[in-house]
Each structure stands twice: as C-alpha cells, then as structure tokens.
Amino acid sequence: MSVPNDASGSSSSNHNFSLLNICSKVTLDGTNYNDWMRNIKMALRFEDKEYVLDKELIEIDEEKATPEELAAYKKHYMDATKVACIMTWQCVAAMFMSTLK
Template identity: 65%
Template sequence: MSTSNNASGSSNNNFSNTFLLLSICAKVTFDGSNFNDWICNIIMALRFEDKEYVLNKEMNEIDESQATPEEIVEYRAHYKDATKVSCIMVATMTPELQQFYEEYWPYEMCKDLTEKYHQRERQESCEIVWSLITTKMKDGESNTTNLQRMQRYVDCLLKLNVNFDEELAIEIVLHSLPHCYDQLKLIYHLSKEEVTLSKLQGLLRTAESGLKEKVVESTPPTTIALVMAIGQGRGQRGKLP
C-alpha cells in the first residue's frame, strides 16, 4: 500500500511539474517573428527544471545490448527529458510551425530555428540601426516629431534585444539635426557637463524656440540660454521622448 501511494505521489508530482513547465513556456507563442523572446522564455523555464542540456546535446540512439549500465541510464533519462521538452516547444508554436517541427528533437529544433530566425532578426536589426543612424530631421519638422520617429526605431531594436548606451544615442540624435542646430552641437561638444537624453530634449526645445523667434543680436539669446542650460548640472537619465 505504501509503495503504491509513493508511486502515485511521484506520478502526480511529475505531471504537476510538466504542467507548470508548459504553463511557463506557453506565455510566449512562437510565430516566426519573435524568436528571441520565445527561445529566452524556453531556456529560462528549462534551466529552472534542469533540462536545458537537451537544447545543446544531440539525441543519439544507442545499442543497449552493447552499452554499459551507466550509458543506458543516461540515454533513457535524456530520451525522457528530450521527449517532454520537444512536446513543450512544439506546443508553444503556431499550428503552421507545429506541423513542420513535430518530429524534431529539441537539439535539432533549436539549431534549425537559430539558423533560420536568429539570422533573420540580425538582418532586421542591421536595417533598423541603419535607418536610425541615417535619420535626418526634415525641413519644417519639429524636434518632437523627429525624436518620436527615432524612438520608434529604438523600441524596435529593444524588442530585438539590441541595446546601445546613452552617449551613443545622444550622438545619433545630434547627427540627425540640420545645420541650423550647429550652434547647439558645438556647445554640447565643448561642454564638460553631462547631458542626458532628458536634458537634450530641453536643449532642443530652447534652440527650436530661438529659431522660430528669429531674434538677431550680436550675442543671440538662444546661445546664452543653451550655455546656461548645459551648465546647470546633471540631468536625469531617460529614453528618447
């Protein structure tokens, strides 16, 4: 009776663990456009269950009649884990992808998907980076519109797990500005104070306001305002507005 209860309890625990693992993995459904998010979710769930190894270890059959007891135990454990993981991976795909990968082992599946979709996302990220660094503010366009367009590129890159530091982001923003903002660029590069993205937004508004007013003096008010703004200390870090 005790043995039967122990076996039943073990079976229930295995079912519960498998169901929990599937629930975690199912939070992201792979549709061909979100490979990085999907595989990261899969890896984290498998790592928690000590089954991540099946993604990196090929499933090779053995001849049990010639294998050692240790090899047989290892193979059967690998076979059991790989079967569960492959089912979970396929279950978290769209129906079209399920039909293609339902006969794959996790190692083969991960390798094939990485070659197909990770390369595609790398190409996509390169195209977005190029669009970002070549963005130019159009004639008559406001700084807000220009920055919002650049922010959309940044958001797309973040979804592809591409990050860059704030200093580089500021340089990209400055590069996008037309020649009428050359005074701002000069003041920024001559200043020894830290200018964050949040503070840059304020500087751009000051410069834009001065350009609209078109005040002509020996020492333009806009220049004075920019120098004072940059010299007021360090701003708070933030993303593109």
C-alpha cells in the same frame, strides 16, 4: 558535486504544469523568436532539461552499454521527447492563433 535527484526520476505533475505555464507566457508569433526561445530555455533550465537543446542524442548499443550508459540514454531520450512536444505545442498554438486574426 552531485545534485540530489528525485527518487522517481521524473518531475512532479506540478512542475510539468509550471513548465507549460511558463512556456505559455510568450506565444511565438513570428516576430518574437528571441523572447520565445528565452522563455523556453528558462523553463527547461528549471526542469533540468535545457541540455537537450545542445547535446546530441547518440544511439547506443543496448547489448554492450553499461547500466549507467543505458540509464543516461533513456533519460536523455525521454527529456528530448518532452522538450520536442512542448516546442511543437507552442508552434502549433502560434499557428492556430494566427489563423484567428
């Protein structure tokens, strides 16, 4: 069964704001990795991006790829980039907060 997608192909800024809000609820401090990861996964599941944690992004030959393969690759690449930015932001914020203690 297919799930209808947003015609724009991306989440609204309200959803992105919610994603960052949810991720900010638990700040990684070195002792709470499981809680932090659970929060990250919950937020990513809400945004339909959780798959990037488990599914490897495999390079494709753009010359030989079908339009569907190319679209899937680009979506995966963009989703993986967003997830990496959010997780990096969380880690940097945690390191910064630890210097204030």
